[in-house]
Amino acid sequence: MFEAGAGRSKPERDARRRSQSVRSQSGVFKAVALAVRSRTEGDGPYRRGLEPQQRLFGPTTARRPPSNRHFPTAFNENAIFLPARLRFYTDTRNKKQTENKEWIIIQESANLASAAAPMAKKSGDLWKRIKHNRLLYVLLSGAVVWAIVFEYAPMVGIVMAFQDYDIFKGVFGSPFVGMKHFVEIIETPALSHAVVNTLLYSGVKLVLGFPLTIVLALLLNELRFMLFKRIVQTISYMPHFLSWIAVASLAYSFFELYGPFNDLRMSIFGSGTERTNILMEPDNFLGLIFFSSVYKEIGWSTIIFLAAMAGVDPQLYEAAKVDGCSRLKQVFYVTLPGILPTIMIVFILQAGGILNANFEQIIGFQNLYTQKDTEVINTIVYKYGLQQGKFSLATAFGLAQGVCSFLILYAVNKLAKKTSRIGIW
Amino acid sequence: MRTTRGEKVFQTLNMALLSLLSILFLYPYLNQLAISLNDGADTAYGGITIFPRVWTLENFAAVFSNESFTRALFVTVARVVVGTATGLVVTLAASYALLNKKLPGRNAFLTLLLIPTFIQGGLIPTFMLYRELHLINNFWVYILPSIFVFYNMLIMRAYLETIPASLEESAKLDGANSIQILFKLYLPLSMPVVATISLWIAVTHWNDWTTTLMFVQDTRTQTLQFMLYKVLKESELMMQMAVERSMQGGESSGAMPTITPTSVRAATLIVSTLPIVMVYPFIQKHFVKGVMLGAIKE
Numbered sequence: 001m002f003e004a005g006a007g008r009s010k011p012e013r014d015a016r017r018r019s020q021s022v023r024s025q026s027g028v029f030k031a032v033a034l035a036v037r038s039r040t041e042g043d044g045p046y047r048r049g050l051e052p053q054q055r056l057f058g059p060t061t062a063r064r065p066p067s068n069r070h071f072p073t074a075f076n077e078n079a080i081f082l083p084a085r086l087r088f089y090t091d092t093r094n095k096k097q098t099e100n101k102e103w104i105i106i107q108e109s110a111n112l113a114s115a116a117a118p119m120a121k122k123s124g125d126l127w128k129r130i131k132h133n134r135l136l137y138v139l140l141s142g143a144v145v146w147a148i149v150f151e152y153a154p155m156v157g158i159v160m161a162f163q164d165y166d167i168f169k170g171v172f173g174s175p176f177v178g179m180k181h182f183v184e185i186i187e188t189p190a191l192s193h194a195v196v197n198t199l200l201y202s203g204v205k206l207v208l209g210f211p212l213t214i215v216l217a218l219l220l221n222e223l224r225f226m227l228f229k230r231i232v233q234t235i236s237y238m239p240h241f242l243s244w245i246a247v248a249s250l251a252y253s254f255f256e257l258y259g260p261f262n263d264l265r266m267s268i269f270g271s272g273t274e275r276t277n278i279l280m281e282p283d284n285f286l287g288l289i290f291f292s293s294v295y296k297e298i299g300w301s302t303i304i305f306l307a308a309m310a311g312v313d314p315q316l317y318e319a320a321k322v323d324g325c326s327r328l329k330q331v332f333y334v335t336l337p338g339i340l341p342t343i344m345i346v347f348i349l350q351a352g353g354i355l356n357a358n359f360e361q362i363i364g365f366q367n368l369y370t371q372k373d374t375e376v377i378n379t380i381v382y383k384y385g386l387q388q389g390k391f392s393l394a395t396a397f398g399l400a401q402g403v404c405s406f407l408i409l410y411a412v413n414k415l416a417k418k419t420s421r422i423g424i425w
Numbered sequence: 426m427r428t429t430r431g432e433k434v435f436q437t438l439n440m441a442l443l444s445l446l447s448i449l450f451l452y453p454y455l456n457q458l459a460i461s462l463n464d465g466a467d468t469a470y471g472g473i474t475i476f477p478r479v480w481t482l483e484n485f486a487a488v489f490s491n492e493s494f495t496r497a498l499f500v501t502v503a504r505v506v507v508g509t510a511t512g513l514v515v516t517l518a519a520s521y522a523l524l525n526k527k528l529p530g531r532n533a534f535l536t537l538l539l540i541p542t543f544i545q546g547g548l549i550p551t552f553m554l555y556r557e558l559h560l561i562n563n564f565w566v567y568i569l570p571s572i573f574v575f576y577n578m579l580i581m582r583a584y585l586e587t588i589p590a591s592l593e594e595s596a597k598l599d600g601a602n603s604i605q606i607l608f609k610l611y612l613p614l615s616m617p618v619v620a621t622i623s624l625w626i627a628v629t630h631w632n633d634w635t636t637t638l639m640f641v642q643d644t645r646t647q648t649l650q651f652m653l654y655k656v657l658k659e660s661e662l663m664m665q666m667a668v669e670r671s672m673q674g675g676e677s678s679g680a681m682p683t684i685t686p687t688s689v690r691a692a693t694l695i696v697s698t699l700p701i702v703m704v705y706p707f708i709q710k711h712f713v714k715g716v717m718l719g720a721i722k723e
Contacts, residue, residue, distance in 0.1 A: 130529050135603035136522040143519035143538055146573045150554075151541035157550020171553070216446075219439055228440060234706050235447040238454070241705045242698055243632035245654045249694045250453040252657060253460065256687065258471030260456050299450070303716045327432065360635055364654070385549040386639060398547035406543070 161396035167389075181396035191380060191397060195355075198376040201289050201362075202354040208290065210347065213298050217305035218331060236299025247296050248364030251288065255279050279365070282373040288365055293358070304346060305339055312338035344422040352409030355401050377401045454702070461485065461695045465688035484692035487684050493644050494652055494693070501631065501649040501697075504567045508630040509623050515572050516622060517615075520582035521607045542575050548639070555640055562643040567636055571629070577622050580718055584618035585611060621711040628712075631701060649697040656693045660686035 130137075156171065161181060163174040185191050216236075223229040239247060255261045255278050262275040278284045316334045325333060336343075357376035366374055375383070377397065385394030417423035455475040460468050464479035472478075488494050519538070523531060546554075551570075552561075560566040588611060596606050612619070634650035641647060647655075 126529055129527070133525070133528055133603075136525060136528055139518035139603065139607065140522035140534060142515040143573045143578070144534060146515065146569070147538050147541060149558075150551075150570045151545070154546025154550040154554050155544065157546050157553055160550060160553075167553075219443060222435070222439055223443070224436060225440070228443075232443045232447050234709065235450050237705065237709055237712075238450060238702065241628065241632075241701045243634060243650045243653075245634050245650055245657065246632075246694055246698050249653055249657050249690060250457060252660075253457055253687065253691060253694075254453045258469060260452070260474070263471055295450070300716075303713055307717055327435070363635075363638070364657075367658075381548050382639065386552060391549050391553075395547055395549040398549065402545065402547065 158395065158399055160392050161399045163392055165392040165395070167391070177392075181393045182400065184393055185397055185400060190375065194375045194377050194380045197374060198355055198357045198378075200286065201357050201376065204286060204290050205293055206347075206350055206354065209294055209298070210350065212294060213301045214305060214343065216298055217302040217309065218335065220302060221306060221309045221335070222327075233299065233302075236302070238299075239296040240300035242296070244296070244358065244360035245364045247292055248361070251292055251365070252279060279367060280369045282370045285365070285370050285374045289361065292365065293361065301346075304342060308339035308342035309335060340420070341422050344416055344420055345424055348409070348412050348416050348424050351412045352405065354408060355405045454698075457691045457694050460688055461691035463688065465685035468688055469685055483684060484688045485696070487689060488692045488696060493647070496645055497647050497649045497652045498696070500564065500646060503564070504648060505627050505630045508568050508571065509627045511568060512572050512574070512577075512626045513619065513623055516574070516577050516581055517612065517619070518607065519573065520578045520585055521603075521611055523578075524582060524585050538573075538575050538578070552639065561640050562646060564646055566640045567630070567633070567648070570636075571633075574626075577625060580715065581615075581618055581622055583718070584615055588614050621714055624708050624711045625715060628701060653690075653693050653697050656686075656690050660690050 159171060160174070162176055162178060163171070164177050164180075165171070166174045220229060220233065223232075242250075253259050257275045257277055261278075265273050266275070279288065312335060316338070317330055320330050320334050355377060357378055359376075359378040359382070362374065362376050362379050363382075366379070378401075381394045381398045381401075384390040384397070413423045452475070456473065459473050459475050459477045461484050462480060462482070463473055463477035463484075464481045465484065467479045522528065523535060525531070545551075555561050555566060555570075560569070592610060592614075593606055596610050601609070632650060634648060634654055637646075637648050637651035638654065641651075
């Protein structure tokens with residue numbers, strides 16, 4: 001395993017050769033032997049004039065024999081255990097710290113950047129540590145540059161919400177207008193309608209969809225035929241792997257005039273039934289949104305509950321059985337209380353997102369007949385901002401949504417904590 | 426285990442119910458598969474279930490002979506490959522760098538990367554930024570903004586933490602530098618998590634279409650899922666035209682075409698989803714893992 005990390009450069013070959021002699025007498029203690037070697041050459045903390053005892057047992061070193069008898073495992077990140085026969089220093093002054101005289105704990109090794117850290121205090125040392133770790137900063141730079149450019153830079157753009165943004169003048173040249181756009185949000189009926197729609201769609205998903213998921217999880221949990229259970233689960237995950245536009249496309253075909261839905265109606269109600277496309281009716285939109293999200297995500301959402309159910313102690317079921325609980329009662333008195341923490345957490349997260357209607361879903365299901373009555377906050381921000389060029393108003397609307405979302409999440413979490421002591425933070 | 430009669434009845438009912446549910450989940454997709462393989466004019470009569478009545482590959486031929494479609498297929502594949510590779514490198518590098526608890530400024534960097542999961546600039550400022558960066562209508566708009574995902578990094582780092590630090594120490598003593606250690610030691614040892622995260626990134630890239638909707642108008646840079654959106658909205662337009670024409674009392678002229686919007690839509694849907702539908706049963710465990718790890722984190 002170790003060889004996986006070894007390159008073919010000359011210093012590495014040298015190091016390996018140097019370690020050969022040690023390996024021949026002491027098995028696999030190569031790394032440790034080299035650590036010992038480098039400390040004799042006076043690297044690291046040994047130049048800082050510490051007491052030998054401090055050098056050996058840094059202030060945080062806990063004492064515990066290494067778990068692996070073959071190799072002195074690194075302990076506490078940078079502590080190395082040495083077997084006594086390779087003993088280099090011993091501590092004679094403080095008995096407490098050397099309870100296990102079999103081992104020497106080397107807290108520092110000169111070549112380890114991380115090991116030098118607890119000793120360094122002065123800013124000069126800090127600079128040294130930074131320089132020592134420069135390659136790590138190179139590795140980190142990708143993510144940091146990404147965060148600054150693609151996440152923090154747009155945050156500056158939030159000031160657009162308080163400006164009359166002019167695309168030619170930019171964020172720094174456009175005039176400030178204070179809360180004008182927020183007043184506009186309240187005064188525009190289309191926008192308040194979008195808020196109502198958002199709350200309605202998310203609310204129905206939360207109130208009806210959430211219990212459905214738990215019911216499905218319970219039904220799956222009761223299955224005793226494991227192959228069958230696995231097949232049902234796999235099939236129910238399928239829509240999760242489709243994009244929302246694919247699901248919308250499925251729905252469009254399913255409800256087409258000559259699609260399966262109308263065929264089914266014909267065969268049930270007789271051939272005299274008129275074929276209709278329910279997707280064209282704005283009144284059906286709520287049901288569509290609800291059932292399509294059930295279709296897409298219910299199977300996938302059971303995973304977390306099934307995992308929680310698997311974690312319920314089987315002894316509790318035994319005890320309930322002895323006490324005369326039927327299967328149904330076991331569900332109510334053992335299973336559900338057992339997964340309550342999971343239920344609460346999923347609920348809090350979902351309730352926190354109540355102002356976030358699913359943009360992809362709504363856009364996918366909207367059509368020329370329904371879009372006027374079914375706008376939600378996200379779609380309004382998109383349409384006003386990117387299609388109609390009302391940049392400032394759209395930004396203000398998005399900002400208001402973000403702030404309110406956060407406040408709702410905070411409030412729900414607080415409430416949940418008060419009533420059940422379960423929260424996400 | 427002793428089974429009572431009630432228990433048996435319940436098991437049977439439960440299995441029947443769940444079988445019905447499974448059929449409901451699969452049916453719309455299988456129906457589309459059948460329609461995509463069925464003659465368009467014949468489909469228009471209705472009654473297609475999960476078996477094609479008049480077999481044909483015309484629909485797929487029509488879809489694949491469309492230049493903007495093949496272009497979209499190419500863009501999508503390129504996006505998945507480039508996006509997964511770059512995303513993986515950035516995530517792996519960041520998780521390894523932040524593994525070192527003694528790295529000066531580590532907590533500051535972690536916070537810097539964490540905050541965007543809670544606060545975002547919003548759509549419009551993002552659009553303005555992309556405009557400044559010339560990312561609008563640019564292929565890189567698919568790659569760069571989604572190159573790093575904080576959650577993926579957490580998962581990756583949690584796995585890297587299980588690799589014994591002694592290995593890294595040994596490699597260091599042998600003179601390896603951080604980059605060598607990352608790619609020659611950590612990367613080979615963390616293949617399970619690398620596979621998992623690659624799959625997450627790849628599926629996200631494959632399924633994304635709102636990026637195109639918002640930031641790309643150029644037809645040469647559109648993706649497959651967006652083609653699906655276009656086909657859906659255009660067939661809706663055609664449907665509307667048909668409705669209007671029938672309301673005006675006009676007759677649709679000539680014979681029915683063999684390729685209808687419905688069958689083209691079905692073929693587009695199948696092409697843009699079949700790769701994932703075919704492989705997801707075998708890779709689902711990687712995704713399930715993500716849900717579980719998330720649950721533990723919270």
